[in-house]
Structure formats: C-alpha cells, structure tokens
Amino acid sequence: MDTQIDTILAFLESVHPYDSLPRNEMARVAASFGRREYLAGDRIYEVGEPLKGLYLIKRGAVEVTDRNGVLVSILGPRNTFGERGLMRDGLAVTNAIAVEPSVVLVLPEGDWRQLIAGVPAFERFFQRGRSAEVRSSDLTTLKVTDLMARSPVSLPPEASVTEAAQLMREKHVSSVAVTREDTLLGLVTTRDLTEKVLAAELPGSTALGQVMTVDPLTLSPDALGSDILHMMLERSIGHLPVVQDGKLKGMVTQTDLTRFQAVSSAQLVRDVVACETAEEMAEVTARIPRLLQQLVAAHNAHEVVTRLITDIADTVTRRLLKLAEAQLGPAPVPYLWLACGSQGRQEQTGVSDQDNCLILDDSVTEGDRPYFKALAKFVSDGLNTAGYVYCPGDMMATAERWCQPKAVWRQYFRGWIDTPSPEAQMLASVMFDLRPIGGTTALFRELQEETLAAASKNSIFVAHMISNSLKHHPPLGLLRGFATIRSGEHKNHIDMKANGVVPVTDIGRVYALRGELTEVNTRARIEAAEDAGVVSVSGARDLIEAYDLIASLRLESQAALVKAGRKPDNFLAPSDLSDFERSHLRDAFVVVRTMQSALGQRTGALG
Known part of the structure; x- marks a missing residue:
C-alpha cells in the first residue's frame, strides 16, 4: 500500500496544481486518491450518474463527450476531468470512456472541495478551467463578425450565370452576392443555378439579375451566433449576407458554422x-x-x-x-x-x-x-x-x-x-x-x-539571472508614448513578444528560482510566488493584471491577422488600438518596468 501511495505522490509532483502543495499536504492528498484501471472501451461514467470524485489520468487516454455524443475533449496523462459535475450537483454532465488501457486516479469529492476551499491555486485553476470550457464551445454567443467570411464573393447583376458558376468553382463557395457599388441587391446560390437555370433550361448568358433572390434576409455585424442559428433553422436557409448601412460586409453559411464547430x-x-x-x-x-x-x-x-x-x-x-x-x-x-x-x-x-x-x-x-x-x-x-x-x-x-x-x-x-x-x-x-x-x-x-x-x-547566480532578466525592456517612450520600432518592415510597431511578454516571463522565472517553485507556466509562477511569499500580494496582482492585458492584446492581434488571411506575428501597431487600450497598455508596461526595478534594487543585481 505504501508503495502505491509513494507512486501516486511522485506522480502528483509533476501535476499542476498539486505541485503547489507543501510536501506533507501532498502526501496526505496522495493517500486519499483511489486507483482504477480501465480497458479500451470501458465506460468510466455517463451523463446523470453520480460522480465518484475528481478524476486524474495517470496513464492512457480518456474521451469525454456531451449528452448528445459530441466530442468535448480527448485527454491524456495529467489531465483532470469530472470537475464540472462536482461544481453542480455531483452528477456527471458528460460521458467519459477510456479509449486505450488507462490508469485513473480518483480524489473523493470531500477532499477535492477541501482543496478548493483552502488552497488558492486550486480555486483559480478549476474556476478558470470551467469558465473557459463553457465559453470555448459556445457558438451562440459569438458575434457574426467572428464567423463570417471577410471577403464575400460578389458580381454585378449584369454578370451571367456562367460567370457566377465559374467564380463559385474558383473560390470554392456555394453562393454569390449580387451587388452594385457594394450595395447588396440579391443573392444567387448553387441551388438557384440548379433549380432556376438548369431545370428551366435557361442559357448560360442569362443575367444574374433574372434569377437572383431579391432583397434576401440579412444580418447586421453585431448579431450573435444564436441569431444565425435561429434564422437558418426557422427559414430553412443556408446563406446569410452580413449588411451594414446597405453595404455588403460579409457572408455566413452553414459551412462556416460546421467549420467552427469542427475546429x-x-x-x-x-x-x-x-x-x-x-x-x-x-x-x-x-x-x-x-x-x-x-x-x-x-x-x-x-x-x-x-x-x-x-x-x-x-x-x-x-x-x-x-x-x-x-x-x-x-x-x-x-x-x-x-x-x-x-x-x-x-x-x-x-x-x-x-x-x-x-x-x-x-x-x-x-x-x-x-x-x-x-x-x-x-x-x-x-x-x-x-x-x-x-x-x-x-x-x-x-x-x-x-x-x-x-x-x-x-x-x-x-x-x-x-x-x-x-x-x-x-x-x-x-x-x-x-x-x-x-x-x-x-x-x-x-x-x-x-x-x-x-x-x-547561490546568491551570485541569482543576481546574474536577475541581471539577465532585465535586458528586455517594456517599450516605454517619452511623454506617455511607446518606443516603437524605428525602421524596416515593422516600423511604428511594438514587438509584443520580445518587449511585451518576455520581460514578464523573465520575472516569473526569477520568482520560481528564488522560491524553488516547480511551476513552469509564467502566470502559474507568479501565482505560486504570491502564495509562497516570494512577491507581495499587491505586486503579484498588479503584475498578473499587466501580463494578462499584454498577452491578451498580443493574441487578439494575431487573431486579427488570421481573420484577414495573413500569417500571425508578434508585432502590434499602437495606432490600431483605441485611446483607452493604448492608455491601459502603457500602464501595464509601467507595472512591468516597476517590478523589474524592484527585482534589481532588492537583490543588487549585477549590471
């Protein structure tokens, strides 16, 4: 029995957030875990069943699906599942099946709730994970602009149906918007070509204006995914132009929704x-x-x-x-x-x-x-x-x-x-x-x-590491401005990696070093440093909020590039931000610079 507990203990040392527990507490938790073995295809639980506790995969793989059998996730070693049911009423809200021979550790609900209540790292870990799981799969709350094709295919009403068919084939789309100077006049789909042109034996020279659906149903850019779903289901349509002030802005199709749910x-x-x-x-x-x-x-x-x-x-x-x-x-x-x-x-x-x-x-x-x-x-x-x-x-x-x-x-x-x-x-x-x-x-x-x-x-080594961590500076300029890149392809941009996230990553690494913390993720390191007293509560909170803003704007910039059909990079033009965003981004960089200075002053880092 002791050998089994020692094995579980060694495993927990490599799993976050258990690795943040004191050694004696980790040993107690290890003794609380039960061990279960499953063969490929074995059911672990189904929707509506009482959960045995919190599940942690030690070896193997587990597939989690929703009540309709739609895949939610496929999990491997060190992944946790079952917490969403425990956060509700103790009944499973998903299905879990072993997809290969697996060893799963089970922490009783009482022990798990004790950790959630008593250890900040656990509360943060599971609350963030739950809210993200809900958000990431919720198509209905996304805006139309996040789903639509940015450059809809369009032709004037004088264009022929042959031109439309050729353009659809070339662009791999199933509809063409009929426009004049970006004003939407109508819509032609592959179904229209089949039923109104081929079935009626009309010539290929027939103008789109003769077969188009005039004044089709449209959506505004601020509509939600739920609006798309409801309209498509209610009206049995598969194409919805997105229009603002009469001008065509994009197109949303059933294929877009399918693609979103598949990715x-x-x-x-x-x-x-x-x-x-x-x-x-x-x-x-x-x-x-x-x-x-x-x-x-x-x-x-x-x-x-x-x-x-x-x-x-x-x-x-x-x-x-x-x-x-x-x-x-x-x-x-x-x-x-x-x-x-x-x-x-x-x-x-x-x-x-x-x-x-x-x-x-x-x-x-x-x-x-x-x-x-x-x-x-x-x-x-x-x-x-x-x-x-x-x-x-x-x-x-x-x-x-x-x-x-x-x-x-x-x-x-x-x-x-x-x-x-x-x-x-x-x-x-x-x-x-x-x-x-x-x-x-x-x-x-x-x-x-x-x-x-x-x-x-080794104080000398720590001082050198701190000195090394201060080499990447936040891009702060004079008079509340930014120090942007002065020439080249990315002129007037900020490198959000080298001068944004890297300085925080370096600070987090120093915190982990000083506190002998095993966390590797930057945000987890700052949180663990706060829990261990390596950094003050206020300092940690300020740094986390600054890091969250910097890292989020970096990702938003990359996502915008992807949406525009470009390759994502790490460069952001401050001019692309609102005044509010620019002000807060600069404040975030000030926080990072302040925390860098505090590191150097407190330890006498080598310059």
Missing part, C-alpha cells in the same frame, strides 16, 4: 492521434490559426488559449515518439523527451518553433547512442514538417549537446550555477523552463528539485 483543440488532438505520418499531422496543425482565432473570439483567457494550443504540440510530439519507437524498436534504456521555450511553459501562440532535449538514463552505452540520435532526428524532422520549425539556435535533441545522460545534465546545471557566464545565464534561462513531454518523468523530477535548491542558494 476545437479536442478535435485536433484526436486527429493527431490518428495520424501515421508527419505530413498528415501538418494537415491537422494547419488548422491551429483558425483555432486561435475562434478561441480569442470566444473571449477565452490568454493562458487557456495558449494551453490548448500547446496541448496540440504536446500530442504531436508524443505521437512522433510513438511512431519513432514503432520504426526503430523499443528504446534500449529509459529516456525523457522535454520541451523548453514557449512549449515548455505551455504558452504557444500562432507563432512557434521547436525547443527540446533528451535526458537519457545513466545506464546508456555508446552502443545505444545511434538509437537516440535516430529518435531525435525522427521527432525533430517530424515536428518541422508539422509546422514547428527547427530552432534557429539549435536548441534541439538532435544536437549531441542536448541529448545526454542524466549525470551529464546534472553537470550542465551545476556548471551554469557555479560559473554564471553570459552563455550560462542564457542556457539556464532556457533550461529552467523544461517540461516533460514523453518518456520516463522520474529522470527529471529529482534533477529539477536539486537544481532549484542549488540555484536559489
């Missing part, structure tokens, strides 16, 4: 799991920008958006590892694939490269090396094919330096801590963001604990 993080994860090649995965990940746009449009918190997008990258990585082992055979010794950078912090957006490494068991021999070299190449090449391009700094498992036994990694960290050169500071900054993705997590747990302990006690 979810859960569906993308499920599709990745079914892929047999990296090329197939690339077809799935190509839908991520659309997912980003939808999640932002649904007003999800930025940390929820980036977490869901990162989950897809994690799934791609684990799937590639599985395919690699299928091709190369079982690994000769235990290994662990880890991600760093934005994937490690679970902060990926629409712009991501790959940063990763391998920790090998110390029993590895020179004869085993070719296997892991091939494994690293297979996975890194696959990630590149799937859209996670090679790291320009070669921070990848394919580099021999970053594919080493645990003992060598221990030497790396000790060397960086004992001799904090500029390169050591840079590497330490990257490697303090490591997060296990696939393999034997035990290879990292002890290494992480001893590294954080050693680093936090």
